[in-house]
Amino acid sequence: xxxxxxxxxxxSERELKDLLLNFNDFAALNGILKRTPDGVxxxxxxxxLPSPYPKVQFEEAVDIQRSFNSLFLCVASDHExxxxxxxxxxxxxxxxxxxxxxYQIDHELGPLQPLKLSLNRSxxxxxxxxxxxxxxxxxxxxxxxxxxxxxxxxxxxxxxRLNQLLGANAPKLSDCPSATxxxxxxxxxxxxxxxxxxxxxxxxxxxxxxxxxxNETNIYDQRSIEEAVLCTNASLRLFRRTFAELAESAGRVxxxxxxxxxxxxxxEIALIYYRTGYAPSQFDEETWRTKLRLERSFAIxxxxxxxxxxxxxxxxxALAAGPTVLSRFGVSPQTxxxxxxxxxxxxxxxxxxxxxxxxxxxxxxxECRREPDKFVLKPQREGGGNxxxxxxxxxxxxxxMGKLEANAYILMERLEPPVVENCIVGVEYPSxxxxxxxxxxxxxxxxxxRGTEELENHDAGHLLRTKLLxxxxxxxxTGFANLDTPLLISPxx
Amino acid sequence: xxxxxxxxxxxSERELKDLLLNFNDFAALNGILKRTPDGVxxxxxxxxLPSPYPKVQFEEAVDIQRSFNSLFLCVASDHExxxxxxxxxxxxxxxxxxxxxxYQIDHELGPLQPLKLSLNRSxxxxxxxxxxxxxxxxxxxxxxxxxxxxxxxxxxxxxxRLNQLLGANAPKLSDCPSATxxxxxxxxxxxxxxxxxxxxxxxxxxxxxxxxxxNETNIYDQRSIEEAVLCTNASLRLFRRTFAELAESAGRVxxxxxxxxxxxxxxEIALIYYRTGYAPSQFDEETWRTKLRLERSFAIxxxxxxxxxxxxxxxxxALAAGPTVLSRFGVSPQTxxxxxxxxxxxxxxxxxxxxxxxxxxxxxxxECRREPDKFVLKPQREGGGNxxxxxxxxxxxxxxMGKLEANAYILMERLEPPVVENCIVGVEYPSxxxxxxxxxxxxxxxxxxRGTEELENHDAGHLLRTKLLxxxxxxxxTGFANLDTPLLISPxx
Numbered sequence: 005x006x007x008x009x010x011x012x013x014x015x016s017e018r019e020l021k022d023l024l025l026n027f028n029d030f031a032a033l034n035g036i037l038k039r040t041p042d043g044v045x046x047x048x049x050x051x052x053l054p055s056p057y058p059k060v061q062f063e064e065a066v067d068i069q070r071s072f073n074s075l076f077l078c079v080a081s082d083h084e085x086x087x088x089x090x091x092x093x094x095x096x097x098x099x100x101x102x103x104x105x106x107y108q109i110d111h112e113l114g115p116l117q118p119l120k121l122s123l124n125r126s127x128x129x130x131x132x133x134x135x136x137x138x139x140x141x142x143x144x145x146x147x148x149x150x151x152x153x154x155x156x157x158x159x160x161x162x163x164x165r166l167n168q169l170l171g172a173n174a175p176k177l178s179d180c181p182s183a184t185x186x187x188x189x190x191x192x193x194x195x196x197x198x199x200x201x202x203x204x205x206x207x208x209x210x211x212x213x214x215x216x217x218x219n220e221t222n223i224y225d226q227r228s229i230e231e232a233v234l235c236t237n238a239s240l241r242l243f244r245r246t247f248a249e250l251a252e253s254a255g256r257v258x259x260x261x262x263x264x265x266x267x268x269x270x271x272e273i274a275l276i277y278y279r280t281g282y283a284p285s286q287f288d289e290e291t292w293r294t295k296l297r298l299e300r301s302f303a304i305x306x307x308x309x310x311x312x313x314x315x316x317x318x319x320x321x322a323l324a325a326g327p328t329v330l331s332r333f334g335v336s337p338q339t340x341x342x343x344x345x346x347x348x349x350x351x352x353x354x355x356x357x358x359x360x361x362x363x364x365x366x367x368x369x370x371e372c373r374r375e376p377d378k379f380v381l382k383p384q385r386e387g388g389g390n391x392x393x394x395x396x397x398x399x400x401x402x403x404x405m406g407k408l409e410a411n412a413y414i415l416m417e418r419l420e421p422p423v424v425e426n427c428i429v430g431v432e433y434p435s436x437x438x439x440x441x442x443x444x445x446x447x448x449x450x451x452x453x454r455g456t457e458e459l460e461n462h463d464a465g466h467l468l469r470t471k472l473l474x475x476x477x478x479x480x481x482t483g484f485a486n487l488d489t490p491l492l493i494s495p496x497x
Numbered sequence: 498x499x500x501x502x503x504x505x506x507x508x509s510e511r512e513l514k515d516l517l518l519n520f521n522d523f524a525a526l527n528g529i530l531k532r533t534p535d536g537v538x539x540x541x542x543x544x545x546l547p548s549p550y551p552k553v554q555f556e557e558a559v560d561i562q563r564s565f566n567s568l569f570l571c572v573a574s575d576h577e578x579x580x581x582x583x584x585x586x587x588x589x590x591x592x593x594x595x596x597x598x599x600y601q602i603d604h605e606l607g608p609l610q611p612l613k614l615s616l617n618r619s620x621x622x623x624x625x626x627x628x629x630x631x632x633x634x635x636x637x638x639x640x641x642x643x644x645x646x647x648x649x650x651x652x653x654x655x656x657x658r659l660n661q662l663l664g665a666n667a668p669k670l671s672d673c674p675s676a677t678x679x680x681x682x683x684x685x686x687x688x689x690x691x692x693x694x695x696x697x698x699x700x701x702x703x704x705x706x707x708x709x710x711x712n713e714t715n716i717y718d719q720r721s722i723e724e725a726v727l728c729t730n731a732s733l734r735l736f737r738r739t740f741a742e743l744a745e746s747a748g749r750v751x752x753x754x755x756x757x758x759x760x761x762x763x764x765e766i767a768l769i770y771y772r773t774g775y776a777p778s779q780f781d782e783e784t785w786r787t788k789l790r791l792e793r794s795f796a797i798x799x800x801x802x803x804x805x806x807x808x809x810x811x812x813x814x815a816l817a818a819g820p821t822v823l824s825r826f827g828v829s830p831q832t833x834x835x836x837x838x839x840x841x842x843x844x845x846x847x848x849x850x851x852x853x854x855x856x857x858x859x860x861x862x863x864e865c866r867r868e869p870d871k872f873v874l875k876p877q878r879e880g881g882g883n884x885x886x887x888x889x890x891x892x893x894x895x896x897x898m899g900k901l902e903a904n905a906y907i908l909m910e911r912l913e914p915p916v917v918e919n920c921i922v923g924v925e926y927p928s929x930x931x932x933x934x935x936x937x938x939x940x941x942x943x944x945x946x947r948g949t950e951e952l953e954n955h956d957a958g959h960l961l962r963t964k965l966l967x968x969x970x971x972x973x974x975t976g977f978a979n980l981d982t983p984l985l986i987s988p989x990x
């Protein structure tokens with residue numbers, strides 16, 4: 005059964021089409037949904053079957069998730085590290101500069117609320133050109149980590165499909181309690197807020213504020229997490245608001261001056277769960293003011309501003325620069341080795357960064373000029389979708405090298421995941437329906453902390469995103485990738 | 498909590514709007530869906546909260562469901578009764594005439610397959626103008642009995658809403674295992690088919706054929722039942738086909754001459770589950786030929802042709818004519834009394850029918866001419882949507898009385914259910930959002946029989962359909978009614 009291709013080959017194209025249509029309906033029935041930009045409900049495109057994934061690499065990714073959670077709490081708490089890392093890009097990136105300003109105010113005045121919640125996702129590709137096909141981290145996501153809601157549903161849907169096609173021989177998929185664990189963590193964070201707030205001992209339960217973008221398309225993912233919160237605590241109130249609705253001018257937000265307590269439409273907010281606010285296009289001047297106001301409130305933020313900085317790829321590159329950087333964060337040599345093994349080769353493009361080795365930069369840039377297809381040039385921001393490939397990289401290097409603009413980019417080896425075979429449910433592709441595809445693994449993590457103390461630290465399920473071979477762009481809601489789940493196999497692919 | 502109105506009155510219109518929007522998303526996430534005629538997925542419109550319903554009447558409706566199951570098996574098996582009942586309408590109704598022709602062939606040659614499956618729904622309104630607000634049966638549905646799939650989902654969704662709004666004080670809704678029980682019954686029917694088919698002992702499992710209409714809008718209801726079938730037996734294959742795809746000219750259906758075994762695309766079919774074929778508009782000559790071919794096969798039919806005749810309102814009117822008719826079907830006097838208590842006053846319009854009392858006809862027709870608003874004139878067919886109200890009845894009576902056309906109609910007292918208050922999720926209604934509404938109760942039933950022997954006889958869950966006060970038309974998928982669930986209350990409404 006590890007061989008999905010041979011299972012699929014049992015079916016004629018006509019039978020496959022029938023199967024895709026049937027399974028499309030069942031997926032919609034089970035909440036595998038998104039909205040189009042026009043607001044129409046459609047099935048979220050996903051793979052017909054789980055894709056095979058090597059067990060050893062999967063388990064390693066799950067095992068190190070707690071260490072990554074801890075590491076990034078230390079990173080986000082390390083003012084000196086963040087300062088020296090981001091200094092060279094502040095003039096190059098208005099978005100990072102604006103984050104930095106809020107961070108600095110918060111740092112100088114001292115944050116009001118020591119509790120922080122991180123609901124994150126660490127993304128990996130397998131690199132098939134290296135021996136053993138090792139796991140390489142593509143990025144960490146600390147804000148709006150998507151599909152934690154729907155991944156849990158898709159594992160169940162995929163399991164039923166396997167049962168249907170293979171009966172008693174169907175393999176068991178790994179449990180994926182991502183929505184449940186995110187829901188429990190949000191409810192727990194509210195509980196901690198109540199415990200730490202003397203004034204609330206006798207008042208009603210404070211609420212959760214979910215900051216969403218207008219015309220959200222990935223809404224059912226968010227709703228799945230909300231539903232999981234309500235399964236943990238049915239009495240919790242959840243308010244979804246856009247930045248515009250939270251603007252001072254809208255008059256719906258109130259921050260109590262003496263305590264910093266945040267009120268939205270009269271309800272005290274214990275936790276702000278951001279599902280937007282990670283890309284420059286989501287901000288204008290008013291939004292930045294709103295962001296600052298929320299950040300300076302007593303509410304728990306998920307994620308807080310320091311995590312948004314730690315979320316930049318620049319931090320990942322700094323951490324990948326060598327074992328000395330990791331040791332700074334109290335990581336044991338053994339763990340440091342495991343984490344470092346998942347870092348892809350990558351470098352910043354200038355020596356303005358305190359961690360950058362000019363020899364490494366030169367070597368990688370030269371390699372890249374010779375074989376640009378083996379590299380990808382990424383903006384150092386979170387968000388995705390703006391990566392540069394192939395000859396475009398060389399043109400961009402010519403343009404920026406030696407200038408300040410070079411500081412805004414990271415050069416990374418291009419990962420080559422092994423090819424699997426699958427079909428796509430939820431969008432019409434021309435025949436043949438069976439296609440060659442590659443997968444990216446995501447491992448969810450939960451960290452609830454008070455200052456530097458960890459109250460909860462878990463891995464929290466997983467997902468694959470699988471796309472047709474040869475497509476550079478990612479993104480499930482944008483339609484480039486397809487939601488998927490791993491079918492663990494013992495021998496390597 | 499029986500007072501939904503006062504619960505709703507806690508919320509301002511703005512809060513209600515927010516609630517409706519939130520609950521709309523959660524409903525979609527949980528499969529409360531339909532398709533528009535254009536194929537777009539939308540939330541199936543339903544009530545915000547369960548509507549209050551008196552416990553005594555509800556339990557009576559559930560209790561007598563098994564007796565109705567049994568009664569209609571007897572009716573469908575009673576050739577003489579069907580013959581004398583339908584004789585007067587055969588010249589008046591081409592649809593019934595066509596059913597009758599197939600029935601007669603089947604009756605004369607003897608049906609090949611003694612197993613029959615009935616997945617039905619008995620519909621009731623409370624009649625508030627009578628003392629005690631008794632339960633009155635509106636109709637029995639034997640074909641395409643809808644919402645058995647989604648009702649089970651809506652009970653869970655409504656329960657979560659109650660929990661969320663009322664916390665620990667939330668009342669518990671009655672269990673509604675309608676999809677599950679339909680699914681189990683279908684799987685059991687296939688099992689019985691296999692047991693009774695010596696040739697299958699060593700072959701693969703035969704499949705289920707679901708006959709569907711093109712561009713079905715209530716597809717997620719059907720899919721919910723399919724999913725329940727697969728939860729009972731993951732190895733069962735389910736094929737959805739339209740009448741057009743099953744036509745002889747399409748070449749996909751084969752009936753083995755010696756045995757009558759039915760094959761679709763090469764797969765042996767154990768059970769035909771009809772979700773279409775109950776309205777004249779769904780048939781042309783070719784469709785009638787296909788229907789005959791399927792009916793004359795060895796596959797179990799759900800429902801079989803005799804049930805389609807028993808499904809006509811004319812049969813209901815015959816049964817309501819007096820205790821002698823019921824006693825013909827071996828119903829005990831005690832049960833006869835309980836069943837008869839649920840029959841609304843109704844009559845055919847001519848003495849052509851063996852059961853019609855001319856005194857009763859005269860009396861009701863005269864009453865109706867004086868107060869037409871207290872009556873409804875119904876075509877004697879299943880299907881709904883063609884009822885005549887108010888002054889239109891008098892005009893129609895003037896047109897048909899004394900003529901053969903009168904035989905096509907049934908005059909029934911108009912039921913006046915008590916008024917409840919609720920809101921509607923899934924469609925935009927102008928303010929005020931809280932509206933006065935009336936409900937119709939449906940009780941699902943399952944009867945698996947071999948000849949006149951009952952192998953399974955159950956009630957199988959329930960639903961309400963609730964519509965704005967003053968709307969004559971019914972129908973959830975057409976948008977007139979809203980899916981709902983009953984919140985049982987002990988004192989009368």
